[in-house]
Every structure is written in C-alpha cells, then in structure tokens.
Amino acid sequence: AYLSDAIGRKWTFMWSAIGSFIIILIYMFAPMDNTTLLFAGIPLFTIFLMKFPPMGPFMTELYPTGVRGTAQGFCYNAGRAIGSFLPAIVGFVSQSLPLGATIALFSAFASAIMIVMLLLLPETRGRSLASLDEINPAEGASVAPFS
Known part of the structure; x- marks a missing residue:
C-alpha cells in the first residue's frame, strides 16, 4: 500500500503487470533445477502480489459513495467469475502447446488486458472521496443503487 501511495495506484498496477x-517468461522457459525454481519464485510472487494492496483504495476512489x-462487489466478483x-x-x-x-x-x-484497462482508467491517488459525492448526476437520475 505504501508503494501505491508513493508512485500512484496505476503505476503500481502497471509495474506489477x-x-x-x-x-513468468524467465520462470517458464529458463532451464532451472528445483532449488533454483524455489528461489526464483520469491521475486515472481513478490511482484505478482504487489497489485493486491492498492486494489481496495483504487476501487474506493473510483466510485461515489452511493454505488x-x-x-466494488461487481468488479471483484466479475473478475473471479471470468478467472474461474x-x-x-x-x-x-496445453493439449496442443507445452504447459510452460x-x-x-x-x-x-492477462498482463495485456490489465495494461489496456489501466490506460483507460484515471489515476486515483490523492483523490478526495468527498469530491466523488459532489458529482451531479443528470436531472432525475440517482447514483444510489435503489431510489
């Protein structure tokens, strides 16, 4: 979370992707024995997992309070459904290609999709949550899920 506060949510996601x-390319294709694979997994998972801490703040800063x-629930669960x-x-x-x-x-x-989506989304670091609630929806529309 500190890294995303320092360099921004989008850049943290981008560097992770x-x-x-x-x-992963190195891990999959470089000839390694089991011990090397074990130690090569440490930077892989460190960099891979650095996208999760800023996910909560990023999504919180994208949407007004009413929705x-x-x-957030839709985004998390749609991602889980697709990933399943x-x-x-x-x-x-892998029946026609090697597993690696x-x-x-x-x-x-997955990295390409993440990068494209990040280019389309705004940077949210430092965004005030109160400013999201000041967005005026079209006349007669509501940002609340149920009116």
Whole structure:
C-alpha cells in the first residue's frame, strides 16, 4: 500500500503487470533445477502480489459513495467469475502447446488486458472521496443503487 501511495495506484498496477509477465517468461522457459525454481519464485510472487494492496483504495476512489459497495462487489466478483474458467482453458490449450508456453501465453494475455484497462482508467491517488459525492448526476437520475 505504501508503494501505491508513493508512485500512484496505476503505476503500481502497471509495474506489477509488466514485472510479473517478464518474470513468468524467465520462470517458464529458463532451464532451472528445483532449488533454483524455489528461489526464483520469491521475486515472481513478490511482484505478482504487489497489485493486491492498492486494489481496495483504487476501487474506493473510483466510485461515489452511493454505488461504491455495489461497484466494488461487481468488479471483484466479475473478475473471479471470468478467472474461474481459465484453469480449464489452460488445460485444453496445453493439449496442443507445452504447459510452460500455455501459462506464458495466458500471462501475456492477462498482463495485456490489465495494461489496456489501466490506460483507460484515471489515476486515483490523492483523490478526495468527498469530491466523488459532489458529482451531479443528470436531472432525475440517482447514483444510489435503489431510489
């Protein structure tokens, strides 16, 4: 969380996506014995997991209070639902490609999606939550989930 406060939410996500992909390529294709694989996993998971601490603040700073819980819940669970299909898809694809190549392919795809989405979303570091509630919806519209 400190890193996302220092360099921004988007940059933390961006470095995590790019770094994870590069390290996964090394991890999948470099010839390593079991001990080397074990120690190579430390930077992989450190960089991979650095995207999770800023996720809560990032989503909180994206939505006004009236829809924040619903929007965060939808985003988290839509991601989980889509991600639940990937192990089966990796299994099917690995019938025609080596498993390492399949994992690298899906990692590249996931990293690319993350980078494209980050380019479309605003930086939220330092954003006031009160300023989100000052957004005036169109006349007659409501930002509350139920009116």
